[in-house]
Structure formats: C-alpha cells, structure tokens
Amino acid sequence: MWTRSGAHSLSNWVNSTISQASTWDTLAEPLRLDGSAVQSTDRIVLWSADRADGPYYLDGLAITIASNYTITYPQHSISHTMDVGMLSLHTGSDTVNWTSNNGSQVSYDQYLYKAYTMGDIPSISYGLHVGSVYPPVPGSLILGGYDRSRCISTLIVSSENKFTLAEIDLEVTSGGWPFVKKQSASDSNLLLDGNTGSNSSLTVIPNPGVPYLYLPGNTCKLIASFLPVALDENLGLYVWNTTDPSFKRIMTSPSAIKFSFRTDPGLEDISVPFALLNLTLDYPLANTPKQYFPCSPYTPSDGSTYHLGRAFLQAAFLGETGQTQKVFLAQAPGPGAKDEVITKLASTDSTLTAMANPPTWNATWTDYLRALPDDSTSTTSSTPDGSNGLSGGAIAGIVIGAVGGIAIFAMAVFIVMRRRRKSRKPQTVHWGGHGSAFQDKDDPSGEGPVSESASDPIYEVASDQGKRDKANGAAEMEVPGYIGELEGSYAYRRSQVLT
Numbered sequence: 001m002w003t004r005s006g007a008h009s010l011s012n013w014v015n016s017t018i019s020q021a022s023t024w025d026t027l028a029e030p031l032r033l034d035g036s037a038v039q040s041t042d043r044i045v046l047w048s049a050d051r052a053d054g055p056y057y058l059d060g061l062a063i064t065i066a067s068n069y070t071i072t073y074p075q076h077s078i079s080h081t082m083d084v085g086m087l088s089l090h091t092g093s094d095t096v097n098w099t100s101n102n103g104s105q106v107s108y109d110q111y112l113y114k115a116y117t118m119g120d121i122p123s124i125s126y127g128l129h130v131g132s133v134y135p136p137v138p139g140s141l142i143l144g145g146y147d148r149s150r151c152i153s154t155l156i157v158s159s160e161n162k163f164t165l166a167e168i169d170l171e172v173t174s175g176g177w178p179f180v181k182k183q184s185a186s187d188s189n190l191l192l193d194g195n196t197g198s199n200s201s202l203t204v205i206p207n208p209g210v211p212y213l214y215l216p217g218n219t220c221k222l223i224a225s226f227l228p229v230a231l232d233e234n235l236g237l238y239v240w241n242t243t244d245p246s247f248k249r250i251m252t253s254p255s256a257i258k259f260s261f262r263t264d265p266g267l268e269d270i271s272v273p274f275a276l277l278n279l280t281l282d283y284p285l286a287n288t289p290k291q292y293f294p295c296s297p298y299t300p301s302d303g304s305t306y307h308l309g310r311a312f313l314q315a316a317f318l319g320e321t322g323q324t325q326k327v328f329l330a331q332a333p334g335p336g337a338k339d340e341v342i343t344k345l346a347s348t349d350s351t352l353t354a355m356a357n358p359p360t361w362n363a364t365w366t367d368y369l370r371a372l373p374d375d376s377t378s379t380t381s382s383t384p385d386g387s388n389g390l391s392g393g394a395i396a397g398i399v400i401g402a403v404g405g406i407a408i409f410a411m412a413v414f415i416v417m418r419r420r421r422k423s424r425k426p427q428t429v430h431w432g433g434h435g436s437a438f439q440d441k442d443d444p445s446g447e448g449p450v451s452e453s454a455s456d457p458i459y460e461v462a463s464d465q466g467k468r469d470k471a472n473g474a475a476e477m478e479v480p481g482y483i484g485e486l487e488g489s490y491a492y493r494r495s496q497v498l499t
Helices: 026-031 113-117 219-224 245-252 360-363 403-409
Strands: 038-047 057-064 070-072 079-081 095-099 105-109 125-129 140-143 146-147 156-158 163-172 200-205 213-215 230-234 237-240 255-262 266-271 279-280 290-293 295-297 306-308 316-321 326-331 343-345 413-415 483-486
Touching: 057 113, 113 483, 163 219, 163 266, 219 230, 219 295, 230 290, 237 295, 266 326, 266 360, 279 483
Parallel strands: 125 146, 140 413, 200 306, 213 295
Antiparallel strands: 038 057, 038 483, 057 105, 070 079, 095 105, 125 140, 125 316, 140 146, 146 343, 156 326, 163 200, 163 255, 213 306, 230 237, 237 290, 255 266, 279 290, 316 326, 413 483
8 A cells, every 4th residue: 555655655744643542433442452553644546456557646645553553352361463454434524633743733634535536436435245255255345336236135224324233033044944952932033132131122333344243242142052152251252163063054054143123114134144154263363273153242332332343244235425424234145146236326325226136145145055954953062162173174254353454455446437538448357467356156266357247337447547637526427447456565564544
C-alpha cells in the first residue's frame, strides 16, 4: 500500500498520539485491544487488476500507524500482537479530525469519501461477502456498488449498523439428523439472554473487523450441546472433536445455524452451514493447528452490543449506502454461486435488489453437502479435551488476530467507475499479475480467466487518468467494472491501517 519514496512518506508534522485502543468505539471492542498509536496521513494507490492502467492516487487519507497493538483472550493468559491492517468501510463521515503535535487543527479524508469526490466511484457505498478459503467461496468487495448474485434472499434493511436478532435455530434442509442429540421442543430457539438465560431478542452488529460469533455465553453453550466440541477456557472458543462420528456427519450434510432477524413483515433468515464453521487455530494461539467452532462467549460493555464477525459473513452479504444511511443483510450463496451481476449504486439510492430467481442456500452447496439417510441416528458423544489431532485435510479458516483488511485484501476489489469516453476491449482478470483472481464456477482450481456479467455490460478496462474531467466528477454515468488493487510495500507492511 505504501512505498519508500517522498511521495508516499508520512506527513510527520500532522502526527498526533491517539488514545489507548481500549477506548475506541464498539466495533473494535471484541478484540480487547491494548496499545497506542499515531494518527497521520498517507496515500493509497489504486491500480487496474493487470496494472495496465493506473496508478490512481488517493492522497491525504487519514490513517493510524501502530506497531504494538495486542489482542487479549478472555482469561488474559493468551495475547498476541496484531500485525495486520484494518481497511475501514466506514461511510458515516467524510473526514477524520485531530490536533497535531504542533497544535494545528487538521482534517483529512476517509478513503471511500475521497474515492467518491475524485470520481472513482459513483457513491459512498459498498457490497461485501467475505466468502471462504475452503469450502471455496470466492469473496467479493465492490466499492460504489454491489454484486446482486451475492444476495439470494429478501434483503434485511436497517437505518443504522444494527439489527435485531430474534432467534437462532439448528437447520437440516434434507436427510437425517447429524447432531449428537435430538432437538426438543424447548430447544427450538437457541438464542438465550446473557443475564436471565431466557429466550430474548438481541441487538447485533455485522462486523467484518472481528473474526467470531460474539454471542451470550448461554447461547454458545446451548448450541455447543448439540456438537462434538469442548470449551477452551483460555481462548473462549469451542474445539471440535474431529474423531467423533458426528463431526463428519455435521460437516458433510446440509446442516446449518439459522439466524432469524426481525423485520417489519416478520422474520428473515440467514443460514450459515456448519461446513463454514470448522475453522483452524494456528500459531501464536496454538502450537499445532487446532480446529474450532467460532462461537465466542461474550459480554458487551454497558451501552454496547453483540457482534456477528467474519465467521457469519462467510455466508451473509453486507452492504451499505452511506449517503442514504441504509445497511443491508442477505443470505449469500455457497460454492455454487452464479456469475457476478455487478450493479452500480447512485448517491441517492436507498434500496438494493436481490438476485432474480435466486436459488435456496442449500442448492448452492450440492457439490459439497449430501443428505444423510433418514434413518441415521445420533448418539450423545464424549467431549474432547482439546488435545485431539487433526483429521486429514484440515480446513483452513479465518486467521485469528486478523481484522477486516486481511479478508478484504484476499479478494478482488471491484471499483465501479465512470464510463470513459473511449471504449476498450475486456481484459483478462489478474491479481497483481499472478494469475486469475476469480474462480470459474465449474473450475474450483481457479484456473482460467472469468468475465464479469451484469445487466448493463461492464468490463474491466484500462483508462487514461490524465483524461478524467475532475470538474464533472459528480456526474452520474453508466459505469464499467474496474478492479482496484492496493500497492504493496516493504516499509510499512506491518502497520495498522484505520481510515
């Protein structure tokens, strides 16, 4: 993202030491961060996917530089340095303001706002689906628009970044019951209040900046009672017993945790298959790889709320329109996702449209999940002590300690651009010149280029930065798809980034 040159060097005169990480807003609260940082400015550089066009400079962006943030786990016996960056998707304000070390009042842009005012995107908006390493669900981040193919259910809409979670249930779409015990009528809703232990709706934040499902301890415990897992008290996470026969049944059947959100018409569901909830801990949290279920017992501070992190967003779409202040959730597809339908968003748009004739979530998993025989039985199994070895082909999951940026940089970033005056031929998609950034739906290996598709034809094209008419940057125009890449660097690769 930064290079060692004068044009990219930090503006030291605007530096200012900021408060401890523990005093930040509630979005970072589940990480239990500790440490301090320096507020400063720098440049972000956007390129086309194959670097045939660009660079496009976003100068004077507010960032936070740190080298000593640590993440602490529940019992405070385990902590590690956070050495990856957080790419902010904040749409609620245009600038970041602070007092510099020399006493000057300074103001610098948020990067989505900067990209919009430069005419690089048609609105301060985005659409995000984190996806999964394995099973292979390619991630998607579109700036200035969204991918309709990632919305396969009715969109759930909020006027703020909070939603009401009304129920949690276990779901098996077809075949036999894979879990370690049967579900009784009293267990039909697994969402329990953190204080009373009774069924109660909760306010939750969908948060790509944190890794787990941060839910009441009573809720995690009740869900875990159906699974071959045991709680690791130090980590505050449940470890899978991979030798239990029910483990394979759960991971290979169309079973899921169903999250039901309250809307004006009633309840809308988002299902997260258990195949996405077998994640792997590695160093520095485990000396050897350890598979875990990412429900983390959590008690929010006063005035705060619960969080559905990247584990949830593997199977859910999250979108936001900053200028009209709307946030959206929807069911996202699995490995059988349809071709992209990249759709731009104008600054006045306050609605999103789901995919036309969408499949059910389980229909996008038919190549990976199979119904168990109806006469399959589950028996209560012993819980593991956390020392069991991995089964063959351990699943690589969400990296612990990573925040929003690591998921984002692992995926292609679509930036919806204004149409250039001169049309160009579509170009093969590459990520940093090292092969295709996307997987063909019939080619899990990811080999071979994939063209984008949309209701309005959109191509990845090269364009001439010098010909852009900045005076007309606010004009809304038909747009081609454009992939931006953040330039890498040696000098600041371990810096924390908060724009």
